[in-house]
Amino acid sequence: MKIAMLGSGFIARFYADSLHAQRRRDIIHSVYSRNPDNASRFARDYGCTHVTSDMEEAVAHPETEVVVISLSNDMHEPAVALCAKHRKHVLCTKPLGRNAEEALRMMRMVEEAGVFGGYLEDLCYTPKFLKSLASVRQGGIGRVLWTRSREAHPGPHSDWFWDRSKSGGGAIIDLGCHCVEIGRNFIGKEVRPVEVMCWADTQVHPIDAEDHAVGLVRYASGAIGQFEVSWCFRGGMDLRDEVAGTEGTIWMNNFLRTGFEMFSTGKGGDYVAEKAEANTGWLFPVGDEVHELGYPHMFTDMFESIEKGRDAQETFYDGYVVNAILDAAYRSAASKAWEPVQLPVWRGAETAEPIKGYKSFDEKYYLIKEEVLPNGVTKRILKDKVTGEVVSRDL
Numbered sequence: 001m002k003i004a005m006l007g008s009g010f011i012a013r014f015y016a017d018s019l020h021a022q023r024r025r026d027i028i029h030s031v032y033s034r035n036p037d038n039a040s041r042f043a044r045d046y047g048c049t050h051v052t053s054d055m056e057e058a059v060a061h062p063e064t065e066v067v068v069i070s071l072s073n074d075m076h077e078p079a080v081a082l083c084a085k086h087r088k089h090v091l092c093t094k095p096l097g098r099n100a101e102e103a104l105r106m107m108r109m110v111e112e113a114g115v116f117g118g119y120l121e122d123l124c125y126t127p128k129f130l131k132s133l134a135s136v137r138q139g140g141i142g143r144v145l146w147t148r149s150r151e152a153h154p155g156p157h158s159d160w161f162w163d164r165s166k167s168g169g170g171a172i173i174d175l176g177c178h179c180v181e182i183g184r185n186f187i188g189k190e191v192r193p194v195e196v197m198c199w200a201d202t203q204v205h206p207i208d209a210e211d212h213a214v215g216l217v218r219y220a221s222g223a224i225g226q227f228e229v230s231w232c233f234r235g236g237m238d239l240r241d242e243v244a245g246t247e248g249t250i251w252m253n254n255f256l257r258t259g260f261e262m263f264s265t266g267k268g269g270d271y272v273a274e275k276a277e278a279n280t281g282w283l284f285p286v287g288d289e290v291h292e293l294g295y296p297h298m299f300t301d302m303f304e305s306i307e308k309g310r311d312a313q314e315t316f317y318d319g320y321v322v323n324a325i326l327d328a329a330y331r332s333a334a335s336k337a338w339e340p341v342q343l344p345v346w347r348g349a350e351t352a353e354p355i356k357g358y359k360s361f362d363e364k365y366y367l368i369k370e371e372v373l374p375n376g377v378t379k380r381i382l383k384d385k386v387t388g389e390v391v392s393r394d395l
């Protein structure tokens, strides 16, 4: 398919590196940028035949079949409006909106125009994530009780991120969107997110938004999705996920210290990996960054879904639900209380099966815990189902 790329900055280049890698078929033919020099450089680097500083021209171009939005957060909605107007399929980077109201309007625009709306949430497509999700769905860790997702780095690279009016917020909107959607996938997208408790602060940077936050999202099943986000973390980009269930646990380290270690006195090239901060001493490069960050699997899902007329794994609806959860996080950080997730449109289940459920040992007892002790004895701790008495049995 022929793609129009809106924006020529950091993520536009990551997307182009992945779209044009390894003999892929979908090609960026047009690039829009308000800065003509950046647009020309991008066009030269990626072989685009059409370059413009008029966004509508790129979208409306008769050869444009799919539009990829790689613009600052405040420009997502106007760009989606143009795609709906010209009935072009659209893939939008994260976060979908600066808040749920914006995201809901975008979702409605694409649905009313009858075009495809794909949410470019790359971290839900990393090789480790996809494998983990399959294991979770196959019951490999039992019922999911708790997810924990962290994205922390020294802060973003462009001025607009640091301006709340353009970005919609700080680390919560920028990084929390990834963490929340990772947790939501593991817990189950049909399970309603009910309420959020969040701490946020501006610890280091002279900005109006938060540069550090930790939050808990409580789901209708009783599962908890924890997010940890920071623009104050030093030492690179920390991307880690954990899922804990009744029958198992998964830990993932997606970026830093994944088994590739290098020492350099600093005499070679400067670039080690995204936000690496250092190019001397012991370094932790990343083998194939676009792959480790999920972009190829993400674009494959998007373009195959367009071709087959189905929804992608990550849709505008998902982007809107994520925004609604983050809105509740902002309200909670201000009120210091649990805040409800407001979802005027909800397409999941109305009720959820509670994750709570006791394991029966026999007709009389529940099993609380079983453990082999250092002396070889197997100890069982049991609870009487009727009287509630707790007893232990050694084998």
Ligand SMILES: NC(=O)c1ccc[n+]([C@@H]2O[C@H](COP(=O)([O-])OP(=O)(O)OC[C@H]3O[C@@H](n4cnc5c(N)ncnc54)[C@H](O)[C@@H]3O)[C@@H](O)[C@H]2O)c1
Binding pocket: 006, 007, 008, 009, 010, 011, 012, 033, 034, 035, 070, 071, 072, 073, 075, 093, 094, 095, 120, 121, 122, 158, 159, 160, 174
């Ligand atoms: N992992 C990810 O999925 C990921 C990573 C980084 C950024 N992003 C997202 O990508 C988007 C762009 O971020 P970036 O890092 O590429 O930023 P960037 O500053 O490098 O690029 C932003 C682009 O938007 C254009 N732009 C900014 N303001 C504009 C305006 N008022 N009118 C027209 N064009 C305007 C700039 O000229 C530039 O081409 C953001 O929504 C960000 O959240 C996603």
